[in-house]
Amino acid sequence: AQKITQTQPGMFVQEKEAVTLDCTYDTSDPSYGLFWYKQPSSGEMIFLIYQGSYDQQNATEGRYSLNFQKARKSANLVISASQLGDSAMYFCAIARFEKLTFGTGTRLTIIP
Amino acid sequence: KAGVTQTPRYLIKTRGQQVTLSCSPISGHRSVSWYQQTPGQGLQFLFEYFSETQRNKGNFPGRFSGRQFSNSRSEMNVSTLELGDSALYLCASMGGALGADTQYFGPGTRLTVL
Numbered sequence: 340a341q342k343i344t345q346t347q348p349g350m351f352v353q354e355k356e357a358v359t360l361d362c363t364y365d366t367s368d369p370s371y372g373l374f375w376y377k378q379p380s381s382g383e384m385i386f387l388i389y390q391g392s393y394d395q396q397n398a399t400e401g402r403y404s405l406n407f408q409k410a411r412k413s414a415n416l417v418i419s420a421s422q423l424g425d426s427a428m429y430f431c432a433i434a435r436f437e438k439l440t441f442g443t444g445t446r447l448t449i450i451p
Numbered sequence: 452k453a454g455v456t457q458t459p460r461y462l463i464k465t466r467g468q469q470v471t472l473s474c475s476p477i478s479g480h481r482s483v484s485w486y487q488q489t490p491g492q493g494l495q496f497l498f499e500y501f502s503e504t505q506r507n508k509g510n511f512p513g514r515f516s517g518r519q520f521s522n523s524r525s526e527m528n529v530s531t532l533e534l535g536d537s538a539l540y541l542c543a544s545m546g547g548a549l550g551a552d553t554q555y556f557g558p559g560t561r562l563t564v565l
Contacts, residue, residue: 372552382539384556391552430494437482437545438507439554441494 341366341433343442351448352421359406360416360445362431368392372434373414375405378444379427387429390414421449452478455544455557463563469530472560476523476544482506483525484554485517488539497540500525529562537564 342365352358364373375387390398390405398405406415418425426449432439456475464470476483484507485497496509500519517527523544529536539561543554 374553376556381558382541382561383558384541384543386553386555389553432494434552434554436507437484437499437501437554438496438509439484439486439494439543440496443493 341368341371341435341440343431343433343440345431345442345445347445348443349446349448351450353450354423355420358418358421358425358447360418360429360431360447361413362415362442363411363413364431364433365412366433366435368435373405373407374432374434374439375403375414375416376430376432376441377425377427378430384430388416418447423449423451425449455542455555457540457542457557457560459560460558461561461563463565464532465565466532466534468532469528470532470562472527472540472542472562474525474527474542474544474557476525476542477555480544480546480555481523482545483519483523484543484545485525485527486541486543487511488541488559489535489537494541497527532564534564536562538562 344363371392373390377385388400388403404417428444430444432441482501484499499507503519519525539559541559543556545554
């Protein structure tokens with residue numbers, strides 16, 4: 340079975356600061372994919388970034404980067420220069436075939 | 452390119468009724484997955500369809516069923532609704548030339564069972 344742990348239920352960050360959202364995972368699969376999604380209050384899950392277990396470099400997508408430490412089984416999301424629009428729930432997920440297993444999420448609030 | 456669409460967006464039903472939710476994937480995507488999101492259980496995988504065949508199934512009772520049509524559109528049905536079925540139901544599609552392993556979600560259908 341696969342498991343995702345997000346230990347930060349909520350975070351408050353000043354606008355324009357960088358923020359790191361923690362994610363650790365457990366899997367016995369030799370090959371897997373890790374994802375981060377953003378869920379605003381509207382409910383839609385917005386894909387942010389993907390990291391493959393065999394990728395040599397950490398993934399980056401604009402202001403989002405993933406600090407992937409395979410030996411520690413961690414895949415932390417880093418958001419640089421946070422904006423008010425970044426306020427949302429953030430979910431880390433791991434894929435096995437076509438099934439995503441999600442963590443419990445972190446509610447991020449950006450303070451002006 | 453249009454994203455994943457789900458209809459209806461909101462639904463109110465009473466216990467014992469049945470409901471059908473619809474999902475249209477991104478054009479060219481052939482895999483459609485369904486998830487249930489509740490405050491207590493979080494996000495849970497229901498099932499996944501590819502080319503009209505169910506490939507994966509989560510741990511939900513048989514009251515939850517689905518199907519996929521030849522145009523990749525998918526429907527999910529819940530029979531004999533219970534109060535605990537109140538949730539946000541999210542559909543996701545996957546497949547295509549880029550980001551083939553990434554699931555893209557629709558806006559969800561919020562179901563309330565009274």
